Amino acid sequence: MCPPASEGARHRVEQDLPPSRESNAARVEQSRLALRRADLFRQQAFVGGAWVSADEVIRVVNPATGGLLGTVPRLSQPQVIEAVAAAEGARSAWSRRPAAARASVLRRWYELVTTHADDLSRILTAEQGKPLAEARAEITYAASFIEWFAEEARRVYGESIPAPAANRRITVLRQPVGVVAAITPWNFPAAMLTRKLAPALAVGCTVVLKPSELTPFSALALAALAEEAGLPVGTLSVVTGDPAPVGEVLTGDPRIRKFTFTGSTAVGKRLAARCMDTVKRVSLELGGNAPFIVFDDADLEAAVEGALISKFRNTGQTCVCANRILVHEAVREEFARRLVERVATLVTGDGLAGVTDLGPLINAAAMTKVRGHVEDAIGRGARLLWGGHPLDRPGNFHEPTVLTDVTPAARLFREETFGPVAGVVGFFDEAEAIALANDTRAGLAAYLYTKDLSRATLVSEALEYGMVGVNTGLVSTAVAPFGGIKESGLGREGARQGLDDYLDTKMVCTEVGVG
Numbered sequence: 001m002c003p004p005a006s007e008g009a010r011h012r013v014e015q016d017l018p019p020s021r022e023s024n025a026a027r028v029e030q031s032r033l034a035l036r037r038a039d040l041f042r043q044q045a046f047v048g049g050a051w052v053s054a055d056e057v058i059r060v061v062n063p064a065t066g067g068l069l070g071t072v073p074r075l076s077q078p079q080v081i082e083a084v085a086a087a088e089g090a091r092s093a094w095s096r097r098p099a100a101a102r103a104s105v106l107r108r109w110y111e112l113v114t115t116h117a118d119d120l121s122r123i124l125t126a127e128q129g130k131p132l133a134e135a136r137a138e139i140t141y142a143a144s145f146i147e148w149f150a151e152e153a154r155r156v157y158g159e160s161i162p163a164p165a166a167n168r169r170i171t172v173l174r175q176p177v178g179v180v181a182a183i184t185p186w187n188f189p190a191a192m193l194t195r196k197l198a199p200a201l202a203v204g205c206t207v208v209l210k211p212s213e214l215t216p217f218s219a220l221a222l223a224a225l226a227e228e229a230g231l232p233v234g235t236l237s238v239v240t241g242d243p244a245p246v247g248e249v250l251t252g253d254p255r256i257r258k259f260t261f262t263g264s265t266a267v268g269k270r271l272a273a274r275c276m277d278t279v280k281r282v283s284l285e286l287g288g289n290a291p292f293i294v295f296d297d298a299d300l301e302a303a304v305e306g307a308l309i310s311k312f313r314n315t316g317q318t319c320v321c322a323n324r325i326l327v328h329e330a331v332r333e334e335f336a337r338r339l340v341e342r343v344a345t346l347v348t349g350d351g352l353a354g355v356t357d358l359g360p361l362i363n364a365a366a367m368t369k370v371r372g373h374v375e376d377a378i379g380r381g382a383r384l385l386w387g388g389h390p391l392d393r394p395g396n397f398h399e400p401t402v403l404t405d406v407t408p409a410a411r412l413f414r415e416e417t418f419g420p421v422a423g424v425v426g427f428f429d430e431a432e433a434i435a436l437a438n439d440t441r442a443g444l445a446a447y448l449y450t451k452d453l454s455r456a457t458l459v460s461e462a463l464e465y466g467m468v469g470v471n472t473g474l475v476s477t478a479v480a481p482f483g484g485i486k487e488s489g490l491g492r493e494g495a496r497q498g499l500d501d502y503l504d505t506k507m508v509c510t511e512v513g514v515g
Helices: 019-031 077-096 099-115 117-128 132-155 191-203 217-228 243-252 265-275 300-316 332-343 364-379 430-438 453-462 496-502
Strands: 045-047 050-052 057-061 068-073 159-161 168-176 179-183 206-210 236-238 256-262 281-285 290-294 322-328 383-386 401-404 421-427 445-449 467-470 503-511
Touching: 019 068, 045 077, 045 217, 068 217, 077 168, 077 179, 077 206, 077 236, 077 243, 099 117, 099 132, 099 191, 099 217, 117 132, 117 217, 132 191, 132 496, 179 191, 179 243, 191 206, 191 217, 191 256, 191 496, 206 243, 217 236, 243 256, 243 265, 256 265, 256 496, 265 281, 290 300, 290 430, 300 322, 300 332, 300 421, 300 445, 322 332, 322 430, 332 383, 332 401, 332 421, 364 383, 364 401, 364 421, 421 430, 430 453, 445 453, 453 467, 496 503
Parallel strands: 179 206, 179 256, 206 236, 256 281, 290 322, 290 445, 322 421, 401 421, 445 467
Antiparallel strands: 045 050, 045 236, 057 068, 159 168, 168 503, 383 401
16 A cells, blocks of 8 residues: 655646636535535645645645546645644643543544545545545545554553562553654555554554645545544644655654655655654555465465455555466466456446446556556567556546566566556466565565465465465455565554554663562
8 A cells, every 4th residue: 555656746737727717626526525524625734733724735636537626735844843843742741641531532533434434435536536435445444443543542561570689670661652753645545544643642642644645635534533533732733735845844853753654665765764864763664566376276266356356456556456466377367367357347437426446547647657567568478368558538547457478577577556457477386486476675465375275374474575365365454464574664554563663662670678
């Protein structure tokens, strides 16, 4: 769930409209939302408990229609610094609240998110493009992190260590790290937010959040509900603006003690390096290049369904989606035939206009990358079995695509495509499958299908990835740790491990009298 670095200019209106026409265009798009609570669609940033504007705005476009959805403030650096100051000012009081009191606020936030899930889903689909059913599933997923960490807030335990001397006592405390800066991506604009905010707030941290400038409205709606739930002033700020100036503050301000980022590997590396000037705690969820391995003894029907879920969810715009489909030569042709049959049934379109399976790509740059991967693979000998072309309609729509005979030299194999392109690669034995799967600097998620329990165990252990799905194409859940190894990131989100990156460990050694 780590998209390439967002470039807001590519997602904005190419030619500025006169103000009156621009306002009318936005009203048309906003009317399609049909929200029960119109106040959840916010076009102001949330700084220190106040909804604020700025001298300049960023235009946000619906990728399914190309229409202007709305604007958000392009905050100045002083305004971002104000958000940091508010978080620092609120930190002490929030961290001193009993865990049960913090949990109660989070629980109320969870209930509000659940109550208004339909509105949140429509906002998400409008700004990000995914089918409405997928958006609804994401809101449920996002809410699950709030619920989980509301419960985990009560279970932050220290320990007592037997001391080497009779007159000493050693205890270990786990305390909130302090002010947290979080940057979240456009591909899961609700779930990636709560997966960071909920554990940070649960343990007593305060947060300054920057959502993607491509999809800010989900974050602002969730912030409005958090405010309604009783989150204290300054505990959470949502800053909108251009990545570079905002990121400069969030990585450089010494009052921020923890930085968490989900996004591209290249951008994550640069941000982490800047955090080292003030030695911040850093957690990163970066790019993937997931192998999806189908052995010759696999249940092909289940494998095809798993590939559909893993590859085409969110139109292929997830960092855990199957990027390379490795299939044993004995079943490769049959697997590809069945996959094409299923892909041919997928409906592509605007999620607010009817039932769809696939939405648009996020912007024109994403379309260019997908086309480039398809053309490069074909140029290197791959066969096109289905799709392969942009759709001739408004919005950033590309056909779901299936290729076979893809070679390891293809860009499709070497890079994360982030689009609806399934490239099938053949292999002959287990050792070759493992070697192909591990031939990447990424290490986020991997998948394998087999009926052999021994093979499933041994291959899972051999795969150099932070998460492995066996006979399933969907591994994400709030109750399990999410994260990668190698260049796919640092730290874990979700599960009880999701608290660790927001806690410091303090040792207290006390000398006592001995009676």
